[in-house]
Amino acid sequence: MPECETGKYGVNCSKNCGNCLNHSQCHNVDGSCYEGCSAGYKGSLCTEQCETGKYGVNCSTNCGNCLKLSQCHNVDGSCSGGCSVGYMGSLCTERYEVWPSLQHYAPSTTNAPAAPFSHEPDVQDNQLPESEDNQDSLEQTGMGLDDLWVITRGSIRGTGLSYETCEICPDKALCLYHMYRAVSLQPTQAAARYTQLIKYE
Numbered sequence: 001m002p003e004c005e006t007g008k009y010g011v012n013c014s015k016n017c018g019n020c021l022n023h024s025q026c027h028n029v030d031g032s033c034y035e036g037c038s039a040g041y042k043g044s045l046c047t048e049q050c051e052t053g054k055y056g057v058n059c060s061t062n063c064g065n066c067l068k069l070s071q072c073h074n075v076d077g078s079c080s081g082g083c084s085v086g087y088m089g090s091l092c093t094e095r096y097e098v099w100p101s102l103q104h105y106a107p108s109t110t111n112a113p114a115a116p117f118s119h120e121p122d123v124q125d126n127q128l129p130e131s132e133d134n135q136d137s138l139e140q141t142g143m144g145l146d147d148l149w150v151i152t153r154g155s156i157r158g159t160g161l162s163y164e165t166c167e168i169c170p171d172k173a174l175c176l177y178h179m180y181r182a183v184s185l186q187p188t189q190a191a192a193r194y195t196q197l198i199k200y201e
Helices: 133-139
Strands: 094-098 105-107 149-152 165-168 180-185 194-199
Antiparallel strands (some): 149 165, 180 194
16 A cells, blocks of 8 residues: 555545654554654544543643643643732642732742732722622632733722722733832723832841
8 A cells, every 4th residue: 555645644545644743644544653652642543632631642640730730731740820819820730829808919039028009998908898709719810920910809009990990910920029119000001001119138
């Protein structure tokens, strides 16, 4: 039987090869991949994506802490929906501390608390309203180096942010970071973009 063109196999070379490693040619009769599968795929034909919780070459790497335990990207392990509370980074494997008010953030490597957001006086520090939505709000909060979610409770002075909303920093800034605090927000730049950072000592 003559060999099929690259990417084809089977009777009359009518079937497409799976995701063979390095885009190599599969067996021209049964479609198996000589060199194994590309990252993110498994099975004899390399057509099956990794099972839930796995990614990478041979589906041998565990996913990070993706939001609501969702599946990470089968090839690179990234969490497209964000990270679970307490984790950050594209793979959601880096830990950070969440202060009780959910308005205070600090990396887990620092001992100094970050300063709180400035908010209207009708919402007191370290208090959240009693509601069934609180747990959902916690679960929907993800913080990463590429996409930082900002949780707001009440209205933040100088912005259009309303009570109990979440926004993403468009400039990918870390809104409250080690020994820094935000003192000015620019509402014309899509909420939560920090235009002034003052060293917090």
